[in-house]
Amino acid sequence: MKATFRHYLQDxxxxxxxxxxxxxxxxxxxxxxxxxxxADGPLHIQRISAMITMLGDGNLWPRWVPWFHLGYGYPIxxxxxxxxxxxxxxxxxxxxxxxxxxxxxxxxxxxVGSVGMYRLARIFLPGRxxxxxAMMWAYAPSRLFEVWDxxxxxxxxxxxxxxxxFMGAWLVTQQPTRRHVVALALPLAGVVLSHQPMTFxxxxxxxxxxxxxxxxxxxxxxGTLRKRLLYSFGGLCLAGGLTAIFLLPVAAELQYxxxxxxAEDTVExxxxxxxxxxxxxMQPPVIDLAxxxxxxxxxxxxxxxxxxxxGISALLRKRxxxxxxxxxAGIFFTLFMLTEISITVWTEIPFFQQLRFPERFLRAxxxxxxxxxxxxxxxxxxxxxxxxxxxxMTAVLLSAAPLMYPIQxxxxxxxxxxxxxxxxxxxxxVWGTTSYDEFDPIWGEHIPLVRVAESxxxxxxxxxxxxxxxxxxxxxxxxxxxxxxxxxxxxxxxxARPVRFHQYYFPGWKAWLDGEPTEVYGEDEFGLLTVDVPAxxxxxxxxxxxxxxxxxxxAMTLLSLGIVxxxxxxxxxxxxxxxxxxxLESRWGIAIAGAxxxxxxxxxxxxSPNTTLFRRQSPPDSPVGMAHEVNVPFRMGDDEIMxxxxxxxxxxxxxxxxxxxxxxxxxxxVIEGRYRSRVQLVNLSxxxxxxxxxxxxxxxxxxxxxxxxxxxxxxxxxxxxETAQPYVGRIMVQMVEKYDGIPLLxxxxxxxxxxxxxxxxxxxxxxxxxxxxYQFANQLSLQCISSVYxxxxxxxxxxxxxxxxxxxxxxxxxxxxxxxxxxVTQFDGPPLNGDYPTSFWREGQSLADHYTLATDEPIDSIxxxxxxxxxxxxxxVTHDGVPVQDNRIILPxxxxxxVP
Numbered sequence: 001m002k003a004t005f006r007h008y009l010q011d012x013x014x015x016x017x018x019x020x021x022x023x024x025x026x027x028x029x030x031x032x033x034x035x036x037x038x039a040d041g042p043l044h045i046q047r048i049s050a051m052i053t054m055l056g057d058g059n060l061w062p063r064w065v066p067w068f069h070l071g072y073g074y075p076i077x078x079x080x081x082x083x084x085x086x087x088x089x090x091x092x093x094x095x096x097x098x099x100x101x102x103x104x105x106x107x108x109x110x111x112v113g114s115v116g117m118y119r120l121a122r123i124f125l126p127g128r129x130x131x132x133x134a135m136m137w138a139y140a141p142s143r144l145f146e147v148w149d150x151x152x153x154x155x156x157x158x159x160x161x162x163x164x165x166f167m168g169a170w171l172v173t174q175q176p177t178r179r180h181v182v183a184l185a186l187p188l189a190g191v192v193l194s195h196q197p198m199t200f201x202x203x204x205x206x207x208x209x210x211x212x213x214x215x216x217x218x219x220x221x222x223g224t225l226r227k228r229l230l231y232s233f234g235g236l237c238l239a240g241g242l243t244a245i246f247l248l249p250v251a252a253e254l255q256y257x258x259x260x261x262x263a264e265d266t267v268e269x270x271x272x273x274x275x276x277x278x279x280x281x282m283q284p285p286v287i288d289l290a291x292x293x294x295x296x297x298x299x300x301x302x303x304x305x306x307x308x309x310x311g312i313s314a315l316l317r318k319r320x321x322x323x324x325x326x327x328x329a330g331i332f333f334t335l336f337m338l339t340e341i342s343i344t345v346w347t348e349i350p351f352f353q354q355l356r357f358p359e360r361f362l363r364a365x366x367x368x369x370x371x372x373x374x375x376x377x378x379x380x381x382x383x384x385x386x387x388x389x390x391x392x393m394t395a396v397l398l399s400a401a402p403l404m405y406p407i408q409x410x411x412x413x414x415x416x417x418x419x420x421x422x423x424x425x426x427x428x429x430v431w432g433t434t435s436y437d438e439f440d441p442i443w444g445e446h447i448p449l450v451r452v453a454e455s456x457x458x459x460x461x462x463x464x465x466x467x468x469x470x471x472x473x474x475x476x477x478x479x480x481x482x483x484x485x486x487x488x489x490x491x492x493x494x495x496a497r498p499v500r501f502h503q504y505y506f507p508g509w510k511a512w513l514d515g516e517p518t519e520v521y522g523e524d525e526f527g528l529l530t531v532d533v534p535a536x537x538x539x540x541x542x543x544x545x546x547x548x549x550x551x552x553x554x555a556m557t558l559l560s561l562g563i564v565x566x567x568x569x570x571x572x573x574x575x576x577x578x579x580x581x582x583x584l585e586s587r588w589g590i591a592i593a594g595a596x597x598x599x600x601x602x603x604x605x606x607x608s609p610n611t612t613l614f615r616r617q618s619p620p621d622s623p624v625g626m627a628h629e630v631n632v633p634f635r636m637g638d639d640e641i642m643x644x645x646x647x648x649x650x651x652x653x654x655x656x657x658x659x660x661x662x663x664x665x666x667x668x669x670v671i672e673g674r675y676r677s678r679v680q681l682v683n684l685s686x687x688x689x690x691x692x693x694x695x696x697x698x699x700x701x702x703x704x705x706x707x708x709x710x711x712x713x714x715x716x717x718x719x720x721x722e723t724a725q726p727y728v729g730r731i732m733v734q735m736v737e738k739y740d741g742i743p744l745l746x747x748x749x750x751x752x753x754x755x756x757x758x759x760x761x762x763x764x765x766x767x768x769x770x771x772x773x774y775q776f777a778n779q780l781s782l783q784c785i786s787s788v789y790x791x792x793x794x795x796x797x798x799x800x801x802x803x804x805x806x807x808x809x810x811x812x813x814x815x816x817x818x819x820x821x822x823x824v825t826q827f828d829g830p831p832l833n834g835d836y837p838t839s840f841w842r843e844g845q846s847l848a849d850h851y852t853l854a855t856d857e858p859i860d861s862i863x864x865x866x867x868x869x870x871x872x873x874x875x876x877v878t879h880d881g882v883p884v885q886d887n888r889i890i891l892p893x894x895x896x897x898x899v900p
Contacts, residue, residue, distance in 0.1 A: 012586075013122075013127060013583040013584055013589075014127075014583075014584050014585070014586050014588070014589020014590065014593070015118050015122065015127045015130055015131055015134075015583060015584035015589060016115055016118060016119075017589060017593055018118075018131055018134075018584065018589050018592045018593050018596070019114045019115045019117070019118035019119075019130075019131065019134040019138075020111050020114065020115050021593050021596045021597060021600075022114050022131075022134055022135055022138045022139075022596060023107075023110040023111055023114050023138045024596060024597065024600040025139075025397065025404075025596060025599055025600045025603055026110070026138070026139065026143075026144065026147065026400075026404055027107055027110060027600075028600050028601075028603065028604035029404065029405065029603065029604055029608045030103070030106075030107075030147060030148075031103065032410040033410045033412065034099055034410035034411045034412035034413070035099050035102055035103060035151075035410065035411055035412070035413065036147065036148060036151060036410070036411070037409070037410075037411040038148065038149060038150055038151025039149065039150050039151055039152075040150055040151045040152040040153075041102065041151035041153075041411070041413075042411070042413050042424070042428070043430065043433045043434070043435075044084075044085070044102060044151070044152070044153045044154075044433075045098045045099060045102055045413040045415050046098075046413070046415055046421045046424060046433045047076065047077075047080075047085045047433055048085055048088040048089065048092065048098040048101050048102055048415070049092075049098040049415035049416075049420075049421065050062070050065045050067075050068065050076075050085075050418075050421070051077075051082070051085045051086060051088060051089030051092070052088070052089045052092030052093065052098060052101070053417075053418070053462060054089070055086075055089045055090065055092070055093060056092075056093060061077075061082075061086075061245060061554065062077050062082070063075060063077045063078040063249070063508075063544075063546070063550065064077075064078065064506065064508070064544045065077070066462065066463055066464075066465065066503060066544070067418035067419075067421060067422060067458050067462050068421065068425075068432045068433060069425070069431050069432040069437075069440070069504070070422055070425055070426065070431070070448070070449065070450070070451040070452075071422055071451055071452050071458060071502055071503075072448060072502065072503055072504045072526075072528070073503045073504045073506070073544075074431075074432035074433075074439060074440075074504070075253075075257065075439055075441070075506055076432060076433060076434070076439060078249050078250070078253065078439075078550075079250055079253075079254065079257060079259065079439045080154075080196075080434070080439070081154055081158075081192065081193050081194055081195055081196055081199075081246060082193065082246065083154070083157070083190065083193030083194045084105055084109075084153050084154045084157045084194055085154075086193075087105055088101040088102065088104075088105050088153075089101075091104055091105070097415075098413070098415045099412055099413060099415070102153060105153055105157065106147065106153050106156055108157075109153070109156040109157040109159075109160040110138065110143070110147075110156070110160065112157075112160045112161070112164075113137060113138070113143075113159060113160030113161070113162075113163060114134050114137060114138040115134075116160065116161070116162075116163035116164040116167065116187075117130075117133055117134045117137035117138070117163045117367065117370055118130045118131065118133065118134040119163070119164070119167055120133075120163040120164075120166055120167040120170075120367070120371070121133035121134065121370070121371055121374050122583070123167065123170055124320075124323055124371065124375070125371075125374050125375060125377070125378070126377075126582040126583075127582055127583045127584030127585070127588070127589075128377055128385055128389055128582075128584060128588065129374040129375060129376075129377040129378060130374055130584070131374075131389065131393075131584060131592065132307075132373060132374045132376070132377055132389055132392055132393060132396075133370040133371055133373060133374030134370070134374075135392075135393045135396050135397075136303065136304065136307065136366070136369065136370040136373045136374065136396055137163070137366055137367065137370045139396050139397055139399075139400040139404075140300070140301065140304065140362070140366040140369075140370070140400075141284055141296070141297065141298070141299050141300065141301045141362075141400060141403055142159075142298065142299075142300075142359070142362035142363055142366055143159075143366070144296065144400055144403035144404060145296045145297075145298060145403065146159070148294065148296060148403060148404075149294060149295060149296040152195075154194045154195040154198075155194075155195045155197070155198060155360070155363070157190070157194040157195070158190075158191045158194035158195035158197075158198030158199070158202075158363070159195075159198060159363035159364070161187045161188075161190045161191045161194065162191065162198070162202055162205075162363065162364050162367055163367050164186075164187035164190075165184070165187045165188050165191060165202055165206055166205070166206070166209065166367060167183070167187075168180070168183040168184030168185070168186075168187055168188065168235065169184055169206050169209045169210050169213060169232070169235075170213060171183050171184070172184045172210070172228075172231050172232050172235050173210055173213035173214045173216075173217055173228050173231075173232055174213065174217050176224075176227050176228050176230075176231035176232075177231075177571055177572060178567040178568075178570060178571030178572075179567065179568060179571035179572065180231070180235075181231055181234050181235045181238060181567055182235075182238070182564055182567050182568055182571075183235075184210075184232070184235030184236070184238075184239070185235045185236075185238035185239040185242060185564065186239075186242070186564070188202070188206065188235070188236070188239035189238075189239045189242035189243045192239065192240075192243040192246070192247065193243055193246055197355045197357075197360050198360070198363060198364075200351075200352060200355060201355075201360055201361055201363070201364050202364060204333075204337075205330070205333075205364050206236075207236075210229075210232040210233075210235075210236070211229075211232075212326065213228075213232075214228040214229045214232055216322060238560060238563060238564070241556050241557065241559065241560030241563070242557055242560045242561065242564070243557070244552075244553040244554075244556035244557050244560065245550075245553045245554045245556070245557035246553065247553065248549050248550075248552055248553030248556065249547065249549045249550045249553055251549075252547070252549035253507060253547065253549060255442075256441055256442055256506065256507060257438065257439045257440060257441055257442060258437065258438055258439070258440045258441075258442060259354070259438040259439060260442075261442075266353050266354065266356065267343075267347060267353060268719065269356060270343070270346055270347075270353050270356060270358070271340060271343065271719055272658070272717055272719050273356065273357050273358055273359065274338065274339055274340040274342075274343075274358050275298065275299070275338045275339060275358065275359060276339075276658070277339070279297065279298070279299050280299065280300055280305075280335060280338065280339075281299065281300055281301065281302050281304065281305040282297060282299045282301075282302070283301070283302050283399060284296065284297050284299065284301065284399070284400070284402045284403050285297070285402060286402045286614060286615060286616050287402055287403075287405065287407060287614075287615050287616070288615070288616050288617070288618050288623065288624060288625075288713075289407055289612065289615050289616065289617045290617055290618040290619070290620050290623070290710050290711060291407070291618070291623065291710065291711060291712060291713050292699075292701075292706060292710045292711070292712040293698075293699035293701075293712045293713045293714070293715075294407055295699060295715065296403055298359035298362060299362075300362060300365065300366065300369060301399055301400065302399060303373070303392075303395055303396045303399045304366065304369040304370075304373060305369075307369075307372070307373030307374075307376045307392060307396075308331065308369045308372040308373050308376075309372075310373075310376035310379060311327075311371075311372035311373050311374065311375035311376040311378075311379075312324050312327060312328055312331075312372050312375070313379065314375050314376055314377075314378040314379035315327070315372075315375050315378065317378075317379065318378050323375075327368055327371055327372045327375075330365070330368035331365070331368055331369065331372065334361055334362075334364070334365030334368060334369075335365075337358060337361045337365075338358050338359065338361050338362070338365070339358075342358075346358070373392075376388075376392065377389060377392075386588075401613075401614040402614050402615075404603075404614070405608055405614060405615055407615075417458070417459050417462070418458040418459070418462035419456060419458045419459040421433075422451055422458060426451060429739070431447075431449070440504075441504050441505065441506050441522070441527050442527070443504075443505050443522030443523075443524075443527030444522060444523070444524065444525055444526040444527025444528070445524060445525060445526075446525060446526055447526070448526045448528075452466060452468075452469060452502045457483075461486045463486040463487060464483065464486050464487075465486070465487050465489075465501050465502065465503045465529070465542050466481070466483055466489065466501065466502050467479075467481035467489055467491065467499055467500070467501055467502070468500045468501060468502050468528065469502075471499075471500055476493070476497060478493060478494045478495075479491070479492075479493045479497070479499070480492040480493070481499075484539070485541075487541055487542050487543055488539055488540070488541040488542075489501075489539065489540050489541075490537065490538075490539050491533050491537070491538050491539070491540055492536070492537045492538075493533060493535055493536070494535060495535050496532070496533065496534045496535050497532075497533065498523065498530045498531070498532050498533075499530065499531055499532075499533045499540070500523055500526075500528045500529070500530050501528060501529040501530070501531075501542065502528070503528065503529045503542070504522070504526075504527055504528060504529070505520070505521060505522030505523075505527050505528060505529045505530070506522075506544075507547050508544050508545055508546045508547045508550065509529060509542060509543070509544055509545075510542070510543050510544075510545045511529075511531050511540060511541065511542050512540070512541040513531065513533065513538055513539075513540055514538050514539055515539070515541075518531060518532075519531070519532070520542065529542060618711070620666055620708065620709060620710050620711045621644060621666060621711070622644075623644065623645075623664045623711050623713065625647055625662075625713075626644060626645040626646070626647055626664045627645070627646070627647040627648070628645050628646050628647065628648070628755070628756070628757065629644070629645040630643050630644060630645045630646065630753070630755070631643070631644060631645070632746060632747075632753055633668065633746070633747060634735040634744035634745070634746060634753075635744055635745055635746075635747075636673060636675070636737065636742070636744040636745070637672075637673070638669065638672070639667075639669065639671050639672055639673050639675075639744075640667075640668040640669060641665050641666070641667055641668065641671065641675065641703070641706075641735060641744070642665065642666045642667075642668055643663060643664070643665055643733065643735075643753065644664040644665065644666050644711060645663075645664050646661055646662060646663050646664065646731075646733075646755060646757075647661070647662045647664075648660070648661045648662075648731070648757055648759075649661070651757060651758065651759055651760060652759065652760040652761075652762050653720050653759065653760075653761065653762065654720070654761070654762045654763060655690075655720050655721065655722045655723070655724045655761065655763055656719075656720060656722050657719075657720055658717050658718065658719055658720070659681060659691060659717070659718040659720060659759065660715070660716070660717050660718075661679065661715075661716050661718070661731060662699075662713050662714065662715045662716070663677060663679070663698075663699075663713070663714040663715075663716070663733065664711055664712075664713055664714070665677075665698065665711060665712050665713075665714055665735075666708060666710075666711040666712075667703070667706040667707055667708055668708060669707075669708065670705065670706070670707050670708075671703045671704055671705065671706045671707075672704055673703065673704060673737065673738075674697075674702050674703055674704050674737070674738040674739070675698070675703045675735050675736060675737060675738055675744065676694065676695065676696060676697055676698055676735070676736060676738045677694075677695075677698045677714055677716070677733065677734065677735050677736075678692070678693075678694045678733070678734040678735075678736055679692070679693045679694070679716045679718065679731060679732070679733055679734075680692050680693075680718075680731070680732045681718050681720065681724075681729050681730075681731060681732075681759060682729055682730060682731075682732045682754075683725075683727060683729050683835040683836075684727075684728065684729065684730065684834060684835050684836070684837070685833060685834050685835050686732065686754070687833075687835070688835075689732075690720055690721050690723075690724035690725075690729055690761065691718035691719055691720045691721060691724070692718065693716035693717060693718045695716075696738070697738070698712065698714040698735075699712050699713050699714035699715055702738070703738075720761070724761050724763070725761060725763070725835070725836070726761050726762065726763030726764070726765065726845065726847075727761055727832065727835050727836035727840070728758050728759060728760050728761065728836060728837075728840045729758075729759050729761060730754050730755060730756075730757065730758060730759065731754070731755040731757060731759065732752050732753070732754050732755075733752065733753045733754075733755060734751060734752045734753075758840070760840070765844070765845050765846035765847070766799075766846055766847075766848055766899065767846070767899065768783050768784055768799045768801070768846050768848075768898055768899065769783075769784060769897065769898055769899065770783045770784065771783065771784040771785070771896050771898065772784060772785055772879075773879065773880065774877055774878070774879050774884070774889055775803075775877065775878045775879075776866055776875045776876070776877055777875050777876050778803060778804060779802070779803060779804045779805075779806045779875075780800055780801070780802060780803065780806065780838075780841075780866075780875075781800070781801045781803060782798060782799065782800060782801075782864070782889070783799050783800070783801050783846070783898075784797075784798075784799040784896060784898035785797070785798055785799070785864065785889075785891060785896070785898075786894070786895050786896040786897075786898050787862050787891070787893050787894060787895065788893070788895045789859050789893050792854055792855060792856050793852060793853075793854055794816050794825075794852070794853040794854070794855065794859060794862070794893075795850070795851070795852055796814055796850070796851040796852075796853070796862060796864075797848065797849070797850050797851075797898060798812075798831075798848075798849040798850075798851070798864065799846065799847070799848055799849070799898050800831070800841075800845075800846065800847045800849060801845070801846050801847075802841045802842060802843055802844060802845045802846075802847070803843065804843055805839075805841055805842055805843050806838045806839055806841055807839060808838065808839060808868060809830065809837040809838050809839045809869070810830070810831070810838045810866040810867065810868065810869075810875060811828055811829060811830055811866065811867055811868075811869045812827075812828070812829065812830065812831045812849070812851075812864075812865070812866055813826060813827065813828045813863070813864070813865050813866075813867065814826060814827040814851050814853060814862060814863070814864060815862060815863030815864075815888070816853050816855055816857075816859045816862060817859065817860060817861045817862065817863055817890070818857060818858060818859065818860055819858070819860040821861075821890075823863075824855050824857040824858075824859055825853050825854070825855040825857070826853070827851055827853055831847075831849045831866075832847065832849050838866075848898075848899075859893060860892070860893070861890055861891060861892050861893065862890070862891055862893065863888045863889065863890050864888065864889040864890075864891070865877060865887055865888045865889060874886070874887035874888070875887060877889060
C-alpha cells in the first residue's frame with residue numbers, strides 16, 4: 001500500500017494543489033461577519049435568499065419570484081442566468097444563510113478559475129510556467145475588482161469557467177472524441193447559466209477559436225478537418241441543449257419585458273465606459289483609508305503587459321510560432337474590444353451594446369495574457385527558472401496589493417424572509433433586484449412603486465396574492481375580499497367588474513373562478529393580474545404554471561443531460577497529459593504551497609488588520625491627490641457637504657473626447673439625505689453645456705450616513721459633445737437631491753459653483769471664403785463680413801482670423817448707420833457673446849461671430865471695430881496697408897457667402 005501511495009505521489013501533479021491554494025492570500029481577508037460591501041453583492045444576497053426559499057418549498061427550477069418588485073412579482077430567474085443562485089440555493093438547504101452561501105460560491109469561483117487556468121496552461125507549458133499563468137489569473141486586477149468593488153457573483157463564476165471552455169475547445173479540436181465534446185459543452189453551459197454578458201464575450205472567443213484550431217490541426221492531419229469541425233460544433237450545440245431550460249424561454253419571452261426595448265442612453269453610456277490607452281496597463285493606485293469611495297480601476301495591470309510581451313518573445317524564440325500567433329491575435333482582439341475604436345462592433349452585433357461595460361472583456365482577455373505571461377519562463381535557463389518564477393509571482397502579487405485590502409466594514413444583509421427583501425427594495429429603490437428594472441413586464445402604461453399596505457403578510461406566506469387594496473378603498477367600496485389561502489381569494493361584489501390583484505401579469509399565469517378555468521389578463525394601467533368577476537360571491541385562485549417554452553426548454557435540458565451521460569459512458573478515456581510537458585515537481589509544489597499558505601496567514605492575521613501597508617491615510621480635510629482647493633459648503637436643511645477641492649486630469653479636450661475630473665467632498669455632519677453630484681462643462685456665459693456627468697450616486701455610494709471623519713472622492717468622466725465650439729469653458733458643479741433633483745444651496749443662495757480652471761476645447765477652425773482683408777493691430781483680421789437688414793432686424797456675421805494671440809479682452813462695436821452716417825442703433829460687447837474672450841484666441845483660428853440688432857429706422861450701412869474696455873481706445877485698423885479712418889470699418893448692407 002505504501003508503494004501504491006508513493007507511486008501516486010510520483011504521478012500526482014502538485015501544480016493543481018498549488019493553483020487551488022494561490023487565491024488563499026486574497027480570499028482570507030474577505031472572510032468575516034457578513035459580505036464585502038460591493039455594488040452588486042446586496043442584490044445577489046436577495047436572489048440567493050429567494051432561491052433558498054423556493055427550492056425549499058419544492059420549486060425545482062424557480063423562474064417567477066412573487067414577492068420581488070415590492071410584492072408585484074418579477075420574472076428574475078427567467079431572464080437573469082440563475083446558475084450561481086441555484087448553486088447557492090442548494091447550499092442554503094443545509095441551513096446555511098444567504099450571506100454565507102454568497103461567500104462560499106465566490107470563493108469557489110476563485111479557486112475553480114485558478115485551477116482551470118493551470119490546467120489550460122499545462123497543455124502548452126511546463127508546470128512551472130503554468131503556475132505563473134495561474135498566479136497572473138488569480139491576481140489580475142479584474143479579479144480583485146470583482147471581489148472588492150463590483151461583487152457580481154455570477155460574473156465571477158462565468159469568468160472562472162472561461163479557462164475550462166478554452167481547454168475544452170483545444171481538446172475537441174485536437175483530439176475529437178466523445179468525451180472531449182463533453183469537455184467543451186459542460187464548462188460552456190456553466191458560463192451560459194452563470195452570466196449572460198460573459199456568454200456573449202466567451203462566444204466571440206470560442207467561436208473563432210474552434211474554427212482556427214480545427215483548421216490548424218486539419219492541416220497537420222489531412223482529411224480530418226470535417227470531423228474536427230463536426231465534433232466542435234457538436235460541443236457547442238450540446239452546451240445549447242444543456243442550457244435550453246434557460247435559453248429557450250429567454251428567446252421566446254424576452255419580448256414581454258422592458259429589456260427588449262433597449263435603453264435610450266445605451267450608446268452614449270457605452271462610449272463613456274471604454275478604457276483609454278493609459279488605463280489598459282496602468283498600475284492600480286494605493287487606496288486611501290480616509291476615502292469612503294472604494295472604486296477600483298479597471299485595467300489589465302502592468303505585469304500582464306510586461307510578462308505577456310516577454311512570453312510572446314519566448315514563444316517566438318522557441319519557434320512556437322502558431323501558439324505565439326494565436327495568443328497575439330487574442331491579445332490584440334482584447335485590446336480592440338476594450339477601446340472605443342471597436343464601437344462599430346458593439347453597435348452592430350444584436351443586443352451587444354446592452355452589455356454596457358467594455359471592461360467585461362478583461363475577464364476573457366486575462367486568460368490570454370496569463371498564457372502569454374506564463375510562457376515568459378521559457379526564455380529563462382533552467383537553473384535560473386526558480387528565481388524568475390519567485391520574482392515574477394512576487395511582482396504580480398505586489399502589483400495587485402493595492403487592490404487586496406478592504407476599507408469597507410463587513411455587511412450583513414437582512415434576507416431572512418420575503419418581507420426583508422420588499423423593505424430592502426423600498427429603502428434602496430432597487431426594483432426586482434436589478435439595476436435598471438429591465439425585466440419589468442411590458443403590460444401597463446405605468447410602473448407601480450407602492451407596496452401593499454399589509455406587506456407583513458409576506459413574512460409568513462411569501463406566495464400571497466391579494467386583491468389590490470387601493471381598488472377596494474378608492475374605487476369599489478362594495479367589493480369585499482377575504483384571503484382564504486395564499487393564492488385563493490373569496491370575493492363578494494354587488495356588480496360584475498374586473499378585479500385587479502397585487503401581482504404583475506406575465507405569460508404562464510392561470511386563473512380559476514369557483515374552481516373552473518377562466519381568463520386572466522394584464523390591465524392597462526399597471527399590467528396587473530386581472531380577472532373578470534361576476535356579481536355575487538366567488539372564489540378566485542391564481543397560480544404561475546409556466547409556459548410552453550419553459551416546459552420545452554426543461555425537456556431539452558433533460559434530454560441533453562442524457563446525451564452527456566451517454567457520451568461519457570461510451571467514450572474512450574481521455575489521454576494522459578503529453579509527456580513533453582513537465583508537470584510541477586513535488587518539491588516545487590510543496591515549497592510554493594507552503595509559501596502561499598504562510599503568506600496568506602501572515603497577511604490575514606497581521607498585515608491586513610494591523611498595518612497600513614499598501615494603503616495610505618489622508619487627513620479628511622486634505623486628501624492626497626487633490627490639486628485645487630475650494631472649501632465651499634453645499635447645504636440642504638441640516639445636511640452640509642463641503643466641496644474640499646478637485647483634480648482635473650487635463651485642461652484641453654477635443655469634441656468627442658473625454659474629460660476626467662475628480663471632486664473631493666466631506667460631510668460636515670452625519671448626513672441624513674441622499675444626494676448626487678452633477679458636473680457640466682459649460683461655456684463662459686453658462687448658457688450652453690458641452691458635456692454632462694450625472695451618475696446616480698456620487699463616489700462612495702449613497703450619502704446618507706456619511707460622517708466628517710472621512711472624505712469621499714467623486715470621479716466624473718465628461719464626454720464632450722461633438723457640437724462643442726473651439727472656445728474655452730469651465731466646470732460647473734451642483735449637488736442635488738438623489739431622486740427629486742432639488743439642488744443644495746451655497747452660502748450665497750446660489751445652487752451651483754463654477755470652478756476656476758479654464759478648459760480649452762480644441763477644434764478645427766471653420767473654413768472661410770476670404771472676401772475682405774481688414775487688419776487689426778497685426779493681431780486679428782476680418783476675412784468676411786455679411787449683413788442683412790429685413791423687417792427691422794439687422795443680422796451681421798463677422799469671420800475673424802487670428803494672426804497673433806491677443807493679450808487683451810477686446811470689446812466689439814457694431815454701428816447701424818443711416819444715409820447720413822448717423823448711428824441709428826448699436827451693439828457694444830465682447831465678441832462671440834462673451835463665450836470666448838479675445839485673450840484666449842489662438843493663432844491660426846478662424847471664428848464665426850454673429851450679431852443681431854433691432855431697429856425700425858432705415859439703415860444704409862454698418863460700422864465695425866474693436867476697442868479696449870478700460871480706455872475705450874479703438875484698435876488700429878488697416879485695409880490693404882492703408883489706415884482706416886477712425887479705426888472703424890464702414891460698409892454698405894450686403895449679404896455675402898462666407899462659408900464655402
